[in-house]
Amino acid sequence: MLGVSIEERPESVETRKEFDHWEMDTFLGHKSHDDALLTLVERKSRHKIIKRLDSQTAAVTQTLNKIFADYPHVQRTFKTITSDNGSEFSELSEQGKEWGIDVYFSHPYAS
Helix, strand or coil: CCCCEHHHCCHHHHHCCCCCEEEEEEEECCCCCCCEEEEEEECCCCCEEEEEECCCCCCHHHHHHHHHHCCCCHHHHCCEEEECCCHHHCCHHHHHHHHCCEEEECCCCCC
């Protein structure tokens, strides 16, 4: 596990009664595994942020920093982020600490 387990995520995230809790994943391109998309979905509103990555592993941290920089109150807009345990998210816990965002990881091999 790359960080704090989803089991420790607050109940308010699970119930979807509160805004600004996000789930994140990457999707590989069909023809080239060098092309990927980073997706963030807000759990209550289902608002989506989708950004193209030049490579799945190298660009996640940089792309998230660009996304966060667009929000003047990043800690209020992104209260939590939950992702899987993919290697592309290996720096996510540390990045969350830098931005003041709580980060949780799903169970290994769980969708």
